[in-house]
Amino acid sequence: MANATRRADLAVVGGGVVGLAHAYAAAKRGLKVALFERHGRARGASVRNFGLIWPIGQPPGAMHELALRSRELWLEALEAARLPYLATGSLHAAYRDDEEAVTREFAELGRDLGYDCRWLPPAEALIKSPALVTKHLRGALWSPVELTVDPRLVIARLPGFLAERYGVELRYGCAVHSIALPAIETGGGRWETERVVVCGGDDFETLYPGVFSEAGLTRCKLQMLRTPRQPNGWQLGPALAGGLTLRYYPTFEACASLPALRKRIAGETPEFDKWGIHVMLSQTAQGEVTIGDSHEYGLEVDIFDKPEIDRLILGYLRGMARLPDETIAERWHGVYAKHASQPFFAAAPEAGVRLISVTGGIGMTLAFGLGEKTMAEMLDQ
Numbered sequence: 001m002a003n004a005t006r007r008a009d010l011a012v013v014g015g016g017v018v019g020l021a022h023a024y025a026a027a028k029r030g031l032k033v034a035l036f037e038r039h040g041r042a043r044g045a046s047v048r049n050f051g052l053i054w055p056i057g058q059p060p061g062a063m064h065e066l067a068l069r070s071r072e073l074w075l076e077a078l079e080a081a082r083l084p085y086l087a088t089g090s091l092h093a094a095y096r097d098d099e100e101a102v103t104r105e106f107a108e109l110g111r112d113l114g115y116d117c118r119w120l121p122p123a124e125a126l127i128k129s130p131a132l133v134t135k136h137l138r139g140a141l142w143s144p145v146e147l148t149v150d151p152r153l154v155i156a157r158l159p160g161f162l163a164e165r166y167g168v169e170l171r172y173g174c175a176v177h178s179i180a181l182p183a184i185e186t187g188g189g190r191w192e193t194e195r196v197v198v199c200g201g202d203d204f205e206t207l208y209p210g211v212f213s214e215a216g217l218t219r220c221k222l223q224m225l226r227t228p229r230q231p232n233g234w235q236l237g238p239a240l241a242g243g244l245t246l247r248y249y250p251t252f253e254a255c256a257s258l259p260a261l262r263k264r265i266a267g268e269t270p271e272f273d274k275w276g277i278h279v280m281l282s283q284t285a286q287g288e289v290t291i292g293d294s295h296e297y298g299l300e301v302d303i304f305d306k307p308e309i310d311r312l313i314l315g316y317l318r319g320m321a322r323l324p325d326e327t328i329a330e331r332w333h334g335v336y337a338k339h340a341s342q343p344f345f346a347a348a349p350e351a352g353v354r355l356i357s358v359t360g361g362i363g364m365t366l367a368f369g370l371g372e373k374t375m376a377e378m379l380d381q
């Protein structure tokens with residue numbers, strides 16, 4: 001009997017969102033899946049993020065299409081697992097001439113490029129979001145597509161759904177130490193499997209370290225903050241981004257007006273460039289507001305957080321949004337894998353094995369689309 005439980009059609013390494021999404025895609029195709037997570041519960045980037053499914057952050061074409069497909073699959077999984085989400089959409093608020101120029105330009109361009117978005121004058125933007133600061137507000141770019149989930153809740157509960165609905169075998173507190181198909185060696189002993197997908201996030205050292213080091217991956221550290229539950233059921237409405245965000249996502253590279261905005265920010269507030277700061281807000285279904293973030297790059301992540309970064313984020317926030325309760329209840333940082341130009345890293349170091357790591361702050365957005373794509377590549381060839 002013990003041997004019967006130690007065989008799977010597919011082993012997934014990693015219990016973050018990318019691993020869970022791959023397990024979901026494989027299990028839907030009828031594979032017997034075993035999922036291995038080294039910790040007792042996931043504690044990587046997938047439980048430290050904003051919970052934003054953010055297709056508007058993806059550049060036009062294949063990546064935007066992948067994000068939209070991923071969003072569909074997210075909705076399918078969230079509904080099936082009866083997990084809460086908020087179909088909030090998003091607002092990029094403009095407070096400066098150049099921010100207005102970029103958001104207006106993208107509202108025009110975006111429609112032809114497949115984005116469902118439009119420019120809102122200040123009065124309409126304020127109807128969408130009670131949090132926006134009125135002073136100097138020039139308007140906002142509205143997109144109805146973005147979703148918000150509570151990452152901690154979703155990543156904690158999805159595994160149980162996968163086990164119950166699809167019989168996915170969950171092995172938490174069980175690291176995978178080596179792969180030599182059909183065998184994999186884990187902290188819980190040897191397993192046999194036909195295929196393995198490694199979704200280890202920013203763990204480049206345990207499995208196939210040579211492949212990861214040749215791929216030129218590094219790490220990105222982000223500082224985050226969260227308020228307590230807002231009083232009286234107060235709702236943020238759309239997830240909010242501001243002018244700094246326009247220089248962060250590649251979507252807006254399509255705008256001829258973007259370089260002027262970049263130049264102004266670099267000259268006026270170089271500290272935002274120094275720490276890679278842009279300011280976004282999302283709200284959990286329980287009412288807390290998550291605020292971030294910064295970007296510090298390098299394989300060796302500073303274990304200590306910088307009060308200056310929190311101060312800069314909160315200072316910028318005050319010009320953009322006000323919350324009924326601005327107490328900071330939690331501070332943390334998260335780390336994700338980063339590549340200078342690729343949005344995700346996918347490799348097949350040997351037959352039957354795939355390494356998948358999302359190499360930018362977009363793993364929540366892409367996970368389910370990538371899961372489907374990887375399984376199609378592995379099974380349909």
Ligand SMILES: Cc1cc2nc3c(=O)[nH]c(=O)nc-3n(C[C@H](O)[C@H](O)[C@H](O)COP(=O)(O)OP(=O)(O)OC[C@H]3O[C@@H](n4cnc5c(N)ncnc54)[C@H](O)[C@@H]3O)c2cc1C
Binds near residue numbers: 014042045334365
């Ligand atoms: C602060 C922050 C904010 C972000 N905001 C957003 C957002 O709003 N929207 C968005 O789209 N993206 C966002 N991202 C990015 C997103 O969170 C990540 O891209 C995504 O979570 C990566 O998921 P993952 O499963 O690959 O990695 P992880 O969540 O790090 O999970 C990898 C797991 O693999 C396990 N593991 C590794 N090696 C082994 C092994 N050998 N054996 C067993 N287990 C192993 C680890 O323990 C870990 O739990 C954000 C990231 C951060 C840090």
